Amino acid sequence: MEDKLMIIDPHVHMTSRTTDDYEVMAAAGVVAVIEPSFWLGQPRTQVGSFQDYYSSLVGWEPFRASQFGIKHYCTIGLNSKEANNEALAEQVIELLPLYLHKDNVVAIGEIGYDDQTPAEDKFFRMQLDMAKELDMTVQVHTPHRDKKAGTIKSMEVCLEHGLDPANVIIDHNNEETVKEVLDRGFIAAFTIYPKTKMGNERMVELVRKFGSTNIIVDSSADWGVSDPLAVPKTASLMLKRGIPKEDVVKTCYQNALDAFGKNGKMKEEHWMKPNSIDQSQLFNDNSVLRGQKPRIDDDQIT
C-alpha cells in the first residue's frame, strides 16, 4: 500500500489480547509494541505469580508476537495498585533487578500512583532509585482519580530522585495535565480509550495545539473494553483532519522509538530487517497454531 505508515504502540497489554488482535495490528502497520507490566484485573497473592508473569513478558509473549511479524518489548515494574500489599511488594521488588537487564526490557514501568497511598509512594521511590542506578528509562502510570495532583507529584518525586525528565514518560495524560508535563521537560504519552476518557478526536486537537515534540500516542489496550488499533486509527484521523504527516509520524512512531530506544535494546533494524516470520518454530514445545498450516514468509521485505 502506498504511503502506509509504520506504527509503534508503546503501551499495550498483549497478554490479554488474542491472535486476531496481532493480525489486525500488523495489517494496520503496527511494527512494534511495548507491553508494560501491570496488574491483571485481580490482585496476585504470591511472588511466584509475579515471577511467572514477568517471565512470560520476556519469553512467551515476544515469541507469540514474532509469529505475527510484530516486535515485542516490555517494561518491568511493580504497579501501584499491588504496591499496597506491602509484604508481597517487598518480595517483588527484590526480584525486579533480575528482569531489568533482559533483552526486550526497555524501561522500568508502569509504576507510579493509584490512590497515592504511603505504600505506593514507598515502592515508587524504590523503583526510581533502581532506575537511577541502572540508568534506565521510566514509564509512569498516572492516577485516574485526583489526576492532576498525582501527575505533578509523580514528576516532582522523579526529579527528587535525580532522574532526567527526558528519560521519563508520563502516561495517561489529558488536556489538564499535558502542559505541566511538557513544560517540565518530561515526555507526555496519551492513552486513546474508546467511548470514555481520551478519545482520538480530542487527541487530534491536542497535537494541533501542542505540536508533536515529546508527545506519544498509545492504546493501553488490555483485558477491559479497549481498542488495540487505537494508535493506527488516531494516526489516520490526524491525517484526515489535516495534521502534517511529519507530526503524525513523530507522535505515532518516532517519539516512542526515541524515548524507549535509549538503552539500545529497541532498534529500528528489528523490524526494518526482520527475521522472516516462521510459524513452524516452537517455544518450549508450544506453538501458537492449533492445526492450521503454518504461514512461512521466506523473503525479507526490503
Next chain:
Amino acid sequence: MAYMHVSKDIYEILSSCAEQEAMAWLLDRIAKIEDSRTTRDLFMGYSLLASKFSADQSMESNPKVSDAITLFSAHKASLLEVSRIYLLVKVLEIDFGHFSPQVNRIIEVADTAELETFLKYLVLLPDAQRFKNTAVEALRTNIATIFDAITLNNLYPAKYFNDQQWNQMYLKAAFMERDLSLIQAVDERANKDLSRIISDYAHERWAASRNIDPMFWRPVTKFIDDVLLLDMERLLSSDNEIENRAGGLCCFYSQDDRALKLLNQYPKLEKQIASKEITWNTLKK
C-alpha cells in the same frame, strides 16, 4: 577433574580482557555484597553486569592454561558470560549456605541466553551437584541451543548425572540429531541399559527405513549380547563404510570372543583399527 581456586582463575582471565574500570566496579560490588549479604546488592550487581561487560566481545585466548580457562575458550565465551559466572562462583565461595538460594533464583528466572551460559559452565560452580535440577530440566527443552549447552562439550552430565539421566540425554541427542562426537566421556558412562536402548532405537529406525548416526553405537562396545551381535553383523556388512567402521570399533574393543571372531572376517578393517588408523575420533574422516 577438580576445579580448585576457580574464582581466582576466572578473575585472571576476565581481568586480562575486560576494561580496568569494569573490573574495579566488579571488585567493589563483590566487596559490597560480601559486606551487606543482601539479596538486593547481589541481584542489582548481577543485573548491572550486562551494562559493564560486553556480550559481543569473546575471550581472547590466553597462554596460561587452567581448566576453567580451557572451558571458556572451548565455548568462545563472551566477557558478559564470564563475568556472570565469576560473580556466581565468587558469592558461592564466600558463603555457599547463604547465597545458594539467591543463585538458584537467578538461574530460575534466566532467559534463553542466560540459561545457556549457566548450563555451559555449571561444572565450575562450587558444590556443582546441587544444581543438577537445572541441568536435568534442560534436557526437556526443545530449544536446541539450550539442549546443546548442557549436552555438548560439557563435563557436567558425565560427572553428575545418574544412568537414567545420562541415557535420557544420550538418546535425545541422537533423536535431535546433534553431533554425538561432542558428548564427553561416552565410554566411561556406557551401561547395559543404554546399549539395550540403542539397539531398540536402531531397530525402530531400520523398520522405518531411516538411517542412524553410526557414532550412536559407541556405548554398546562393552555390552555385546546375542541381539547386539546380530546388530554388529548388520553394521559390518552394510554398504555404508562408516557403519562398517562403527561395527568394527565396537567389536574390536568389546573383549567379547564372538564379536572378535566376527571382526576376523573383515581383516582389512581389523588391521586399520588395530593400527589406530581408524578410531572413534576419525570415524567420519
